Amino acid sequence: MKYQLFSDSCVDIPHSLAVELELEVLPLKVTVKGKEYANYLDFREIEPKVFYDLLREQNTASTAQLNPNDFVESFTPFLEKGYDILHLSFSSALSGSYNSSLIAKKELEEKYPERKIEIIDTLAASMGQGLLVTLAAREKQNGKSLEDLKNYVIDLRLRISHLFTVSDLGHLRRGGRLSASSMVLGNLLNIKPLLHVNDLGQLKVYEKSRGRFKSLNSLVHRMEETIDKENCKLIYISHGDCLEDAIYVRDLVKDKLGFKDDQFLINPIGPVIGAHSGVNTLAIFYIGNERETK
Numbered sequence: 001m002k003y004q005l006f007s008d009s010c011v012d013i014p015h016s017l018a019v020e021l022e023l024e025v026l027p028l029k030v031t032v033k034g035k036e037y038a039n040y041l042d043f044r045e046i047e048p049k050v051f052y053d054l055l056r057e058q059n060t061a062s063t064a065q066l067n068p069n070d071f072v073e074s075f076t077p078f079l080e081k082g083y084d085i086l087h088l089s090f091s092s093a094l095s096g097s098y099n100s101s102l103i104a105k106k107e108l109e110e111k112y113p114e115r116k117i118e119i120i121d122t123l124a125a126s127m128g129q130g131l132l133v134t135l136a137a138r139e140k141q142n143g144k145s146l147e148d149l150k151n152y153v154i155d156l157r158l159r160i161s162h163l164f165t166v167s168d169l170g171h172l173r174r175g176g177r178l179s180a181s182s183m184v185l186g187n188l189l190n191i192k193p194l195l196h197v198n199d200l201g202q203l204k205v206y207e208k209s210r211g212r213f214k215s216l217n218s219l220v221h222r223m224e225e226t227i228d229k230e231n232c233k234l235i236y237i238s239h240g241d242c243l244e245d246a247i248y249v250r251d252l253v254k255d256k257l258g259f260k261d262d263q264f265l266i267n268p269i270g271p272v273i274g275a276h277s278g279v280n281t282l283a284i285f286y287i288g289n290e291r292e293t294k
Contacts, residue, residue, distance in 0.1 A: 003084035003116070003146045005137055006074065008066060008097060010090040011130035012238050012270045015042035021137035026074050028090075028097065030271040032061040039272045048268035052241035052279050061275035066097040071104030075117065079108060084116040086146050088133050088153060091201030092121045118150050120157075123201030126273045127236035127265070128162040128285040134234070161288035162197035163222055165215040167240075167280030194218055199291040206292070212280075216245060219284055220252045227257065232287040235259060238269045240281035249284060 009027040011018075018025050018041055027038040030046075032054050037045040055061065075085050092098035098121050105117045122129050136153050144152065192215035194207040207222075209215035235253060239246040246266045253259055268274075269281060277283075 001084055001146065002082065003086055004078045005140055006085060006087040007133045008090050009039040009041060009270060010125060010273055011133050012126045012267055012273060013041065013130040013134065014267055021134060023133065023137055024074065026066055026070055028066055028272045029064040030061055030275050033059050037271065039270050046271055048241060048270065051271040051274060055279050063272045063275050065095045066100050068100045068103040071101050072108060075104065075108055079112045079115050084146055086118045086149060088120050088122050088136060090129060091123050091125050093201035094125055094203065116146065118146060120150060120153050121201065123157050124160050125162065125197060126269055126283055127238040127267060128160045128197060131234060131236045131285045132157055132160050158199050158291050159228065159287050161226055161286050162283065163219045164195040164281060164283040165192050165219055166278055168278040197291065216249055216282060220249060220256060223253065223284060223286060224256055226288040228287045228289060229257065233263060235264050236285040237264065237266045238283045240269045240274050240277055240279050242280045242282060245282050249282060
């Protein structure tokens with residue numbers, strides 16, 4: 001039975017890759033300086049450089065989750081053509097979009113009872129979600145059935161490792177992940193938190209480092225400790241308008257772990273994720289051991 005693979009723009013992969021993977025992508029939205037933009041992967045409404053320059057000018061940004069009607073409008077044309085649906089959603093711990101997709105699923109199953117609609121919470125974010133979706137899409141192109149692909153994603157999702165470091169502690173403070181006193185002290189001492197996504201899909205601080213390059217080195221050290229070298233063939237790196245740092249991390253991973261250039265994908269963090277992570281965020285994603293619970 002034919003089916004269509006969906007995800008949302010929090011995958012943060014290049015538009016060209018989404019096209020290659022035959023992936024349908026629903027854009028979340030970001031508002032900055034009073035104007036709302038859809039976060040398309042081709043950045044047709046706002047470029048990452050423009051967005052991050054607005055943040056540098058001390059503008060704050062807010063985001064909007066997908067609503068049920070967004071899913072209904074996107075899924076319906078495929079259902080009417082006889083396709084089943086598999087949607088891989090941004091972590092439910094970080095957005096209400098997953099719950100919106102469940103509401104849409106219930107509505108559409110009543111209208112199209114002969115069709116199958118499967119929704120999976122990836123428990124992932126940014127290019128961690130993007131890596132999982134990439135691997136899933138390639139399995140689909142290799143002929144995996146919807147049910148087999150669903151099981152593949154569920155089995156793999158908690159092995160997609162996410163490691164982040166941020167530059168501006170204010171974004172973590174506004175997101176409720178850091179106290180005001182910790183933010184002030186951290187900025188004074190040039191402390192950079194290192195974060196990961198746990199097995200509940202939540203973003204958590206696991207370590208603190210003093211200074212930018214020490215934090216980047218610590219990310220790679222953590223990766224060395226947790227990577228599944230035998231099964232990890234792709235490494236994704238996303239950045240909040242700090243390409244030089246992304247290249248530095250890529251080269252350090254190549255030196256430490258022996259990966260080749262064609263095993264990496266570097267891409268900007270899109271405006272929706274960037275609204276919460278801020279300028280100069282650097283993140284690395286790979287297949288690792290099972291995530292920690294904390």
